[in-house]
Amino acid sequence: MIELRSPQEIEQMKAAGEFVSRTLAALKERAAVGVNLLELNALAHDLIRERGATSCYLDYAPSFGSGPFGHVLCTSVNDAVLHGLPHDYRLRDGDLLTVDFAVAVDGWVADAAISFVVGTPRPEDLELIEITERALAAGIAAAVVGNKTGDISYAIGRVAKDAGLKVNVEFGGHGVGKTMHGEPFVANDGRPGRGFPLRPGLVIAIEPWFMRGTDKLTMDQDGWTLRSANGSRTAHSEHTVAVTADGPLVLTRPRD
Numbered sequence: 001m002i003e004l005r006s007p008q009e010i011e012q013m014k015a016a017g018e019f020v021s022r023t024l025a026a027l028k029e030r031a032a033v034g035v036n037l038l039e040l041n042a043l044a045h046d047l048i049r050e051r052g053a054t055s056c057y058l059d060y061a062p063s064f065g066s067g068p069f070g071h072v073l074c075t076s077v078n079d080a081v082l083h084g085l086p087h088d089y090r091l092r093d094g095d096l097l098t099v100d101f102a103v104a105v106d107g108w109v110a111d112a113a114i115s116f117v118v119g120t121p122r123p124e125d126l127e128l129i130e131i132t133e134r135a136l137a138a139g140i141a142a143a144v145v146g147n148k149t150g151d152i153s154y155a156i157g158r159v160a161k162d163a164g165l166k167v168n169v170e171f172g173g174h175g176v177g178k179t180m181h182g183e184p185f186v187a188n189d190g191r192p193g194r195g196f197p198l199r200p201g202l203v204i205a206i207e208p209w210f211m212r213g214t215d216k217l218t219m220d221q222d223g224w225t226l227r228s229a230n231g232s233r234t235a236h237s238e239h240t241v242a243v244t245a246d247g248p249l250v251l252t253r254p255r256d
């Protein structure tokens with residue numbers, strides 16, 4: 001079922017969005033060469049406790065994973081792209097790290113992800129990150145009343161294809177509300193004019209993630225971490241966005 005939120009409810013959802021955005025900024029600041037992924041998870045957990053927030057990941061046990069997840073953060077390094085299970089790994093110079101973070105504050109969920117390079121970047125990694133950010137911006141720009149979910153998918157997919165990338169449509173954006181994953185599904189490629197109509201009060205996570213030279217994934221033995229099948233590096237950018245009569249409202253937008 002697709003639920004629409006009142007303007008008052010969207011106002012209440014801002015607290016979760018603000019906390020997710022602030023936590024991702026703190027994680028990016030802490031992530032450096034030599035820092036362990038488990039330290040980043042611990043930092044996020046401390047911030048969750050301080051804020052009185054609830055992790056959406058800790059007890060998460062969907063059909064595709066071997067749950068419960070047991071951590072509060074997804075950390076995906078280099079060829080890992082989605083659902084990276086934090087483990088005992090110290091970041092190395094040039095690692096491309098994605099952190100994906102979702103919590104509930106006062107019962108409302110926000111979900112966002114950023115990719116960045118630790119230490120000395122490779123130009124091609126910065127380019128891939130920039131493509132996902134541009135695709136995210138295009139998806140958000142299409143999240144307007146009168147459009148359909150397919151218009152968001154199409155906008156994202158076009159940025160990827162213009163950049164010569166293939167798009168995997170198994171995992172993508174989703175409705176966000178009292179829980180992390182609701183309807184509608186928002187694939188990272190699709191046909192304009194198709195899908196669910198975007199109405200005021202629809203809140204969705206939009207999350208382009210791309211790999212080079214493949215649209216296939218492999219799963220680690222941990223039962224969670226998804227990697228590019230060809231070992232290429234990957235990137236992922238995500239925001240939680242409310243469709244409103246005044247246009248898209250990015251609930252997880254960092255403040256200056």
Ligand code: MG
Nearest residue numbers: 100101111112
């Ligand atoms: Mg997410």
